[in-house]
Amino acid sequence: MDLGEASDFVKALSVNQRGVKWSDRPSALLKGLSKWKDWKKLDAFTSDAKLFDKKLAREKLTFFGWLVAAGSDDPHPLNPDHLDWLRRANERENIPDYQISELCLAMPAFSLLLKDGLVAPFRNQLAGVFSSSNLSTMELNLALGAQSETIEQISRRTVILELNIASIRNELNGNCPEDRFSDFLTKFDEKERRWEFLEKYPVLTKIFTQRLEDWILATEEFYSRLGADRALLQRELNLEQSDELRALRCGGDKHNHGRAVTVVEFDSGKKIVYKPRSVSLEAGFQRYLRFFNSVQMNVQLRALKVIDRKDYGWVEFVEHKEATSDAAALEFHKKLGFVLGLVYSLDGVDVFFENLVASDADPVVIDL
Numbered sequence: 001m002d003l004g005e006a007s008d009f010v011k012a013l014s015v016n017q018r019g020v021k022w023s024d025r026p027s028a029l030l031k032g033l034s035k036w037k038d039w040k041k042l043d044a045f046t047s048d049a050k051l052f053d054k055k056l057a058r059e060k061l062t063f064f065g066w067l068v069a070a071g072s073d074d075p076h077p078l079n080p081d082h083l084d085w086l087r088r089a090n091e092r093e094n095i096p097d098y099q100i101s102e103l104c105l106a107m108p109a110f111s112l113l114l115k116d117g118l119v120a121p122f123r124n125q126l127a128g129v130f131s132s133s134n135l136s137t138m139e140l141n142l143a144l145g146a147q148s149e150t151i152e153q154i155s156r157r158t159v160i161l162e163l164n165i166a167s168i169r170n171e172l173n174g175n176c177p178e179d180r181f182s183d184f185l186t187k188f189d190e191k192e193r194r195w196e197f198l199e200k201y202p203v204l205t206k207i208f209t210q211r212l213e214d215w216i217l218a219t220e221e222f223y224s225r226l227g228a229d230r231a232l233l234q235r236e237l238n239l240e241q242s243d244e245l246r247a248l249r250c251g252g253d254k255h256n257h258g259r260a261v262t263v264v265e266f267d268s269g270k271k272i273v274y275k276p277r278s279v280s281l282e283a284g285f286q287r288y289l290r291f292f293n294s295v296q297m298n299v300q301l302r303a304l305k306v307i308d309r310k311d312y313g314w315v316e317f318v319e320h321k322e323a324t325s326d327a328a329a330l331e332f333h334k335k336l337g338f339v340l341g342l343v344y345s346l347d348g349v350d351v352f353f354e355n356l357v358a359s360d361a362d363p364v365v366i367d368l
Contacts, residue, residue: 008199008200008202009083009086009199009202009205009206010074010075010076010077010083010202011075011202011203012086012202012203012205012206013075013077013082013083014059015059015061015066015069015070016059016060016061016069017077017078017079017082018069018072018075018076018077018078019075019076019077019078020068020069020072020075020076021074021076024072024073024074025068027071028067028068028069028071028072028073029064029067029068029071030071031070031071031072031073032066032067032068032069032070032071032072033067033071034071035067035070035071036066036067036070039052040052085206085209085210085213086205086206088209088213089125089198089205089209091128092124092125092127092128092129093124093125093128093191093194093195094124095124095127095128095131097189099127099131100123100124100127103127103130103131103137106137106141107130107137107140107141107144108141108145109141109142109144109145109148110126110127110130110140110141110144112148113126113144113148113151113152116152117159117181117184117185118152118155118156118159118160119151119152119155119159120159120185120188121155121159121188121194121197121198122155122194122208122212123188123194124191124194125208125209125212126151126212129212129213129216130216133216133219133220134220135219135220135223139219139223140219142245142247142248143219143222143223143248145247145248146247146248146249146250146262147215147250147260150250150254150260151211151212151215154204154207154208154211155204155208158201158204162184162197163181163184166184167180172184211258214257214258215258217257218257218258218259218260218276221259221276222262222274222276225274225309225312226245226264226274229307229309229314232307232314233272233307233314236305236307236314237272237305237307237314237316238270239266239270239272240266240268240270243266243267243268243270244266244267245264245265245266245267246265246266246267247265248262248263248264248265249262249263249265250262250263251263255276255277256276256277259276259277260276261273261274261275261276261367262274262276263317271317271319272314272315272316272317273314273315273316273317273366274312274313274314275312275313275314275315276311276312277311277312277313278308278310278311278312278313279306279307279308279309279312279313279314279315280308280310280313281368282304282306282308282313282315282367282368283306283308283313285346285365285368286303286304286305286306288342288346289301289302289303289342290303292338292342296338299334299335299338301335301338301339301342301362302359302362302364304316304318304364304366315366318357318359318364318366319357319359320357320358320359321358321359321360322358322360323358323360323361324360324361328360328361329361331361332358332360332361332362332363335361335362335363336363339363339365343365348368350367350368351365351368354367355367355368
């Protein structure tokens with residue numbers, strides 16, 4: 001695909017990446033002023049009068065510069081590197097169909113994702129990223145299985161919108177909804193049709209490709225750290241040397257370019273938690289709990305094992321368990337009061353139900 005013909009992709013440039021011809025600036029200024037007036041009516045800007053000024057400062061733009069960039073219908077990149085993501089996306093579109101079929105056979109999670117259909121326009125983008133990765137298909141399959149819904153959510157609404165448009169226009173063949181949906185997906189087997197979709201939604205295309213690239217980098221980083229720390233995990237968290245990886249489960253919000261807290265499960269059933277950020281706060285809290293246990297012998301609060309690796313860490317997994325008896329339930333609530341007291345003493349404010357696990361008689365804070 002000739003990128004020179006794909007002019008609509010420049011609409012995905014952020015305002016501080018846009019250059020505008022001098023001859024286009026008067027009309028762009030007027031359109032930008034109209035957009036600015038509409039922006040001022042948004043709740044975010046009416047509730048914070050300084051929000052727009054903060055945005056200008058963050059993007060290093062003058063008010064005039066923002067108006068021109070936001071109002072331009074035909075901007076160009078100030079730096080050619082601003083369209084590097086598009087060049088990489090274009091290269092991935094050349095992945096041959098047989099290679100996608102091979103990946104589907106080796107990666108059931110990928111096959112299922114394509115079968116669901118909500119990433120159909122991006123099938124080659126996914127295949128291209130997988131093919132260029134140094135990870136094995138088994139490692140990729142486990143990681144994709146843990147994050148497929150997150151990836152699907154990026155394009156879900158837009159693909160459903162296109163499906164409804166095609167249905168209203170009677171462009172789908174088939175005698176039943178299943179057949180018509182299959183016909184809709186088959187159209188994305190054609191490169192021209194995929195590229196037409198990508199160009200129609202340039203911002204979505206940029207977001208999808210960049211998040212996909214962030215995800216594969218974060219995944220490679222996870223496996224590298226797991227391999228490097230294997231001996232440490234055996235020693236500190238009682239992981240057996242022969243225990244093979246079985247499954248991954250991601251949870252919580254995404255941070256730092258798509259990294260997520262991940263529950264790592266092994267063939268033995270053993271689970272540990274990987275946190276792609278510093279766990280020094282968790283480690284300090286566990287030391288606080290152990291200190292409390294040393295001076296308060298009547299109540300022993302459960303403290304977790306934590307491995308702090310500065311930029312990331314590993315934490316003992318806590319299984320949710322119902323109280324085994326009335327006595328255990330009473331003990332749980334007694335301990336909960338002490339835990340809340342300790343959190344309060346540290347000015348803790350983020351301990352709510354998702355960050356607290358009930359494990360029989362033990363209330364355990366799992367995130368700080």
